[in-house]
Amino acid sequence: MDDYLNDMALFVEVVKARGFRHAAEAIGMPNSTLSRRITALEKTIGLRLLHRTTRKIELTEAGQIYFERCKRIVDEARLAHEQLGEMLAQPSGVLRVSLPVDFAVTYLAPLIVEFAGLYPGIAFDFDLTPRRVDLVSEPFDVAIRMGESESSQLIARPLASLTPHLYASPGYLERAGEPGKPADLKQHECLSILKAGTWTLHDGKRTVTVPVSGRFALNSVGMIRRLAALDMGILLVPREVVDDELASGALRPVLPGWRGAPTSIYAITETRLLPAKTQRFIEFLRERLAR
Template sequence: MIRDLNDTLVFVCVVRLGSFTAAAHALQIPKTTVSRRVRELEQAIGVQLLRRTTRQLSLTEAGAVYYEQCKSIADTLEHAERAVHQLRDGPRGWLRVTVPFSFGVSWFAPLLAGFRQAYPEIRLEILASHVPMDLVGEEIDVALRLGALPDSSLIARRLASFPTGIYAAPEYLARHGTPQTPEELLHHQTLTLHQARRDVGYVWPLRREGGRLRDYRVEPSILANDPALLHDALLAGEGLSLAMDQSMQADVQAGRLIRVLPEWIGPPQDLNAVTAREHLPSPKVKALIGYLKAYMPDGVA
């Protein structure tokens, strides 16, 4: 039989605070009511839970067992109440976000600044990493990740899709010439991500607008596991790189990079906001995801 849960919660509060008086103050009910509810609980389950003296309150053996089993119920209800208060009070508090190193670009920082202006009671902790972090173990609220997400224990919300193209520094093109067709890429130095590997070797998928992607062979001079590592080599004139257009925009405008084979397009890179499946999104998480989806740079959402 299920007993009155309120009586159990009153009992847990008494044990935690160490007295009927303190529990009465915390629960904002008369001390006599606290005493009566604990007594009725003991009568209902047929055992004494507390030893009462004029100086001390202590648990019986049965009371200790009952308390250990019931305190998690009280904790769950407290968490639920805090979640409801968050909904009522709006987004606030620390928001822990992980992003790829390659997001250290001029268009992303203003987005975060705009988010902070829109939600001044949210404080951001940004963790940059070139490898996916354990969202639960590292207490990450949101992870921004590019590309496919093989981990089915996570929930992904697509924010944008970034087009990609081929780029090079003017210094590299001055030394090695500019390729005129994708087939010529095989004879150039290329800066390539590890995942470009296929059975036939390393390839870049490319297409003309309106056409289908086709794999073109490349011979990497530098391999890396993060686009940011390739970016420095690209600026140094070490080769050609297939990269997100949005990440290259500032360098192109400054004359540090040139778009090569501009009529050829690489595969789009999806940006996802990822959260752990076991947690319901909090108001602050929903605020960040909604803001990023609404204010991503034009043409990529």
């Protein structure tokens, strides 16, 4: 409520309490402050609202009319505030989200199912194409992105950081041998995203950059994961992307002491002023991805 509406609400409380002292006690405000606020309200509207005596207050004729109008306005404002609180507690509407295809399918899907169960009033409209949607001109509430954050004109909220590790299938390692050190990767089929010519690996103390090559260069993590499970080479991806393959034994770690540079995950929005459905979705993902 703005100051004028607050003063209207104070006036209503004074009339209901039949005096300043009881109203001041009820709302937790000093009696003198409350009296000054009502006097200032009378000056603002140019009307005498109350006859004050040492024992009681009485409404003037104008005060009676003003009280009835104020009470209706204040009651409506309080009802609207309560309804807004209910909307924030149980957000609703259509949540339009742009998602990275492979990460959404392999990792986010069960989290989205959990979120949908928590907020049955929300419907979902997902865009899982590889393109970068335009949040300014297209009707998306949020885009989930991996890697570097986008335009500085957009709002990027960090959700998590995933660290890539090396994996290969038992069949591939049996055929090609298992690398004992990062430099050995030069002799292997390495499944790269977007024709990466090198992999930079860390073991906590050392950092090495290894030239890598292979017959396949793709822009799909899902396809690279599938090729690795079919004995076609070594891949460098976050564990979260290959959880199912690791659990089934289709893939296993390679050079487990080494890892790639962390990959950041962001929630990208056009503005900081977000509807409740979008706020809850971003908060939920941040909490779950941080586990």
